[in-house]
Amino acid sequence: MNDLTTNFLVTLTFLATVGVFQMALAAFDLPSGANDLLNVQPVNMEFNCEGRKYGYYGDINNDCQLFHICLPIEDADGNVIDTNHWTFLCSNGTIFDQQTLSCNYISDSFPCEESESLYGTVMFGLQDDELFKKL
Numbered sequence: 001m002n003d004l005t006t007n008f009l010v011t012l013t014f015l016a017t018v019g020v021f022q023m024a025l026a027a028f029d030l031p032s033g034a035n036d037l038l039n040v041q042p043v044n045m046e047f048n049c050e051g052r053k054y055g056y057y058g059d060i061n062n063d064c065q066l067f068h069i070c071l072p073i074e075d076a077d078g079n080v081i082d083t084n085h086w087t088f089l090c091s092n093g094t095i096f097d098q099q100t101l102s103c104n105y106i107s108d109s110f111p112c113e114e115s116e117s118l119y120g121t122v123m124f125g126l127q128d129d130e131l132f133k134k135l
């Protein structure tokens with residue numbers, strides 16, 4: 001496993017342990033009952049991870065009630081051969097805040113419609129390689 005994959009699994013384990021987010025298994029695979037919470041009906045499925053870097057992405061088309069984790073899978077030569085995509089649902093009354101990369105109350109959250117301006121700028125789950133080597 002490469003570092004990104006390891007980091008990602010650690011992150012997923014952490015999220016599952018603290019129970020902050022309801023887990024989804026794959027792209028737009030939402031927990032039962034999700035439709036009772038979502039403003040946008042039916043769910044807008046346009047968001048795509050293809051060509052995106054590893055990171056957390058608020059789903060603007062779904063009022064940021066959903067967010068996605070994209071994880072490019074590279075071969076030994078560093079070529080992207082696939083991109084994993086997981087979708088998560090924020091708790092009732094919260095949306096994905098692209099500034100803190102967490103589900104937050106709407107009134108406290110970075111504006112959903114501007115989320116794209118922060119895509120790729122706030123890092124989480126990436127290790128500083130130099131720092132890591134010193135540990």
Ligand SMILES: *[C@@H]1O[C@H](CO)[C@@H](O)[C@H](O)[C@H]1NC(C)=O
Binds near residue numbers: 036037092093
């Ligand atoms: C979501 O929260 C609102 C406001 O508190 C509440 O009226 C509604 O019943 C909740 N929806 C679900 C599915 O729990």
